[in-house]
Amino acid sequence: MKRSIAAMICVVVWxxxxxxxxxxxxxxxxxxxxxxxxxxxxxxxxVHSDGVLDITRASLGLDSTATERVxxxxxxxxxxxxxxxxxxxxxxxxxxxxxxxxxFLPVESFPLNPKGGVVMPLDAREEATALSAKAMLDEADxxxxxxxxxxxxxxxxxxxxxxxxxxxxxxxxxxxxxxxFLLIFEAMVPNPNPSAGSEGCKPVAEFWAxxxxxxxSDTELATRLSAxxxxxxxxxxxxxxxxxxxxxxxxxxxxxxxxxxVRANAFNPPPxxxxxxxxxxxxxxxxxxxxxxxxxxxxxxxxxxxxxxxDLTGTAFLAKNPPASxxxxxxxxxxxxxxxxALRLLSETTAQHQALINELPLYHLGAGVQAEVTxxxxxxxxxxxxxxxxxxxxxxxxxxxxxxxxxxxxxxxVTQMLNQVGAATNPFVGPQSGxxxxxxxxxxxxxxxxxxxxxxxxxxxxxxxxxxLEKQDGTVLRWPDVDAGGFVQVSETRAxxxxxxxxxxxxxxxxxxxxxxxxxAPTGPVVTAYEPSGDMPQPSIxxxxxxxxxxxxxxxxxxxxxxxxxxxxxxxxxxxxxxAPADAAADDQALNRSLARLTPDELSALRNRxxxxxxxxxxxxxxxxxxxxxxxxxx
Numbered sequence: 001m002k003r004s005i006a007a008m009i010c011v012v013v014w015x016x017x018x019x020x021x022x023x024x025x026x027x028x029x030x031x032x033x034x035x036x037x038x039x040x041x042x043x044x045x046x047v048h049s050d051g052v053l054d055i056t057r058a059s060l061g062l063d064s065t066a067t068e069r070v071x072x073x074x075x076x077x078x079x080x081x082x083x084x085x086x087x088x089x090x091x092x093x094x095x096x097x098x099x100x101x102x103x104f105l106p107v108e109s110f111p112l113n114p115k116g117g118v119v120m121p122l123d124a125r126e127e128a129t130a131l132s133a134k135a136m137l138d139e140a141d142x143x144x145x146x147x148x149x150x151x152x153x154x155x156x157x158x159x160x161x162x163x164x165x166x167x168x169x170x171x172x173x174x175x176x177x178x179x180x181f182l183l184i185f186e187a188m189v190p191n192p193n194p195s196a197g198s199e200g201c202k203p204v205a206e207f208w209a210x211x212x213x214x215x216x217s218d219t220e221l222a223t224r225l226s227a228x229x230x231x232x233x234x235x236x237x238x239x240x241x242x243x244x245x246x247x248x249x250x251x252x253x254x255x256x257x258x259x260x261x262v263r264a265n266a267f268n269p270p271p272x273x274x275x276x277x278x279x280x281x282x283x284x285x286x287x288x289x290x291x292x293x294x295x296x297x298x299x300x301x302x303x304x305x306x307x308x309x310x311d312l313t314g315t316a317f318l319a320k321n322p323p324a325s326x327x328x329x330x331x332x333x334x335x336x337x338x339x340x341x342a343l344r345l346l347s348e349t350t351a352q353h354q355a356l357i358n359e360l361p362l363y364h365l366g367a368g369v370q371a372e373v374t375x376x377x378x379x380x381x382x383x384x385x386x387x388x389x390x391x392x393x394x395x396x397x398x399x400x401x402x403x404x405x406x407x408x409x410x411x412x413x414v415t416q417m418l419n420q421v422g423a424a425t426n427p428f429v430g431p432q433s434g435x436x437x438x439x440x441x442x443x444x445x446x447x448x449x450x451x452x453x454x455x456x457x458x459x460x461x462x463x464x465x466x467x468x469l470e471k472q473d474g475t476v477l478r479w480p481d482v483d484a485g486g487f488v489q490v491s492e493t494r495a496x497x498x499x500x501x502x503x504x505x506x507x508x509x510x511x512x513x514x515x516x517x518x519x520x521a522p523t524g525p526v527v528t529a530y531e532p533s534g535d536m537p538q539p540s541i542x543x544x545x546x547x548x549x550x551x552x553x554x555x556x557x558x559x560x561x562x563x564x565x566x567x568x569x570x571x572x573x574x575x576x577x578x579x580a581p582a583d584a585a586a587d588d589q590a591l592n593r594s595l596a597r598l599t600p601d602e603l604s605a606l607r608n609r610x611x612x613x614x615x616x617x618x619x620x621x622x623x624x625x626x627x628x629x630x631x632x633x634x635x
Contacts, residue, residue: 188260254278257617
């Protein structure tokens with residue numbers, strides 16, 4: 001990527017008080033061809049300080065009650081509803097949150113994974129009765145949830161730059177309250193200028209880097225972040241938004257076919273479990289109905305643990321599915337595991353990993369475990385499964401080892417097969433045992449990263465972490481630890497885990513440095529790394545599902561579901577919603593009026609078409625190579 005050094009090094013930064021404006025060097029080009037970034041992990045990669053997250057809306061001049069936080073759960077829920085043209089009343093917010101809680105089914109069930117054509121086990125949970133939507137939205141209530149952290153995941157940008165990564169808000173209950181429940185809103189931000197490729201994402205990258213400008217007060221930080229998340233502005237000084245939509249928009253949580261989702265860490269009661277949703281249109285034209293709801297989906301990169309077994313005998317999965325279907329999927333998984341998935345797990349063999357290692361000497365990232373980036377840290381950030389969604393289940397259990405790949409001695413033959421994969425000669429990593437590959441597979445899942453890879457003995461509560469690299473000198477690299485209280489990377493006290501502070505966040509800062517600082521072309525012999533490929537829908541299937549010219553098979557940027565809906569409405573001879581209203585909110589309200597003209601059969605057909613299009617577009621996006629890492633972990 002070529003970019004102007006001068007444009008990146010010297011940036012005039014907006015401040016709340018124009019008199020305090022100053023020049024802030026994001027990155028200095030040294031005389032020896034190396035670079036020194038001047039933005040720090042906090043707040044440019046994560047914001048988790050009380051001073052920013054406890055600041056009130058009223059203190060920034062925003063309409064609200066006097067005590068409501070700027071990033072309150074209620075504000076986020078209302079903003080998602082508003083983005084779909086919905087009512088933002090207290091009752092509508094409660095109904096919207098309840099649409100999530102009611103998906104925690106009170107009885108054990110076996111929902112269909114439509115891509116795999118099989119049903120997957122889903123545990124009974126009590127969140128639907130143990131939690132109250134009304135209480136969760138009230139920060140003063142014992143069940144109220146508060147913002148814990150904001151995360152910059154620019155590192156999740158794809159190689160075609162259709163979007164600029166994910167930008168997240170983490171919520172959780174007060175630490176003194178018994179039952180733990182955390183929600184993670186993971187918004188994908190489309191490239192505001194996709195025709196410019198990587199340069200189109202420059203405003204987003206620079207927005208985060210500029211948060212490290214010396215002298216910024218908590219109020220100034222909160223003002224900037226509020227404008228970014230809720231107005232779509234990379235500077236509050238802008239007269240209008242420069243992003244396509246605010247970050248907090250239903251489209252950005254998977255509702256428009258791109259990356260993005262909402263996930264929960266639930267413990268009401270045990271076992272500790274992770275679930276995943278999209279925020280998707282309901283197409284319900286009834287007066288007072290919600291225009292958008294939380295739709296449960298599979299937890300990405302979390303294959304059903306039984307698929308790692310040598311055979312399915314005695315499993316509930318086999319008992320609940322036609323044997324032919326269950327055994328077919330099992331065989332397909334094992335074939336994928338010992339080929340494409342294994343190559344992703346051996347991430348040292350990928351071109352992107354080698355580039356990350358080779359360019360490390362070009363950047364002065366600082367000293368100390370929470371600043372420096374080593375080859376070991378690069379590896380911890382690039383291990384990934386990248387498996388097809390047809391193998392994923394709808395839950396990831398990180399208490400106990402029921403979801404730990406290969407646990408329990410039922411994967412002897414599978415381990416032997418992986419021994420052969422790990423022993424294959426390559427120039428990038430020494431021989432690795434099949435168990436190490438299974439350990440990497442464990443670490444790449446939600447359950448593993450949140451507990452079972454970090455604390456791999458004693459029922460999942462005791463370390464050390466699993467071995468993910470056997471080095472030639474006889475030493476090993478282990479997966480790092482979670483928060484001291486267990487299970488989470490950000491605690492309810494806003495403390496960060498060693499995984500974040502020591503491994504993930506320094507690496508993400510390095511990634512942002514590679515984007516914002518100009519690096520010369522690498523010298524020396526060209527090394528060709530192994531490049532794994534994924535299962536991708538055929539372009540013709542994608543085009544048929546989403547409509548010609550609405551989106552291509554590469555998910556090239558922007559939004560397409562609204563255009564798909566307009567096309568359907570026009571074909572149904574109803575008034576299309578694309579007649580340009582005064583603003584985006586009016587556009588969504590016009591769409592809702594047009595939906596009201598459709599017959600029940602037409603609405604059903606529209607729901608199916610949009611759902612299929614979203615599923616296919618997300619499948620393509622999730623398996624694209626990343627701009628910075630070959631396979632992007634979705635969590």
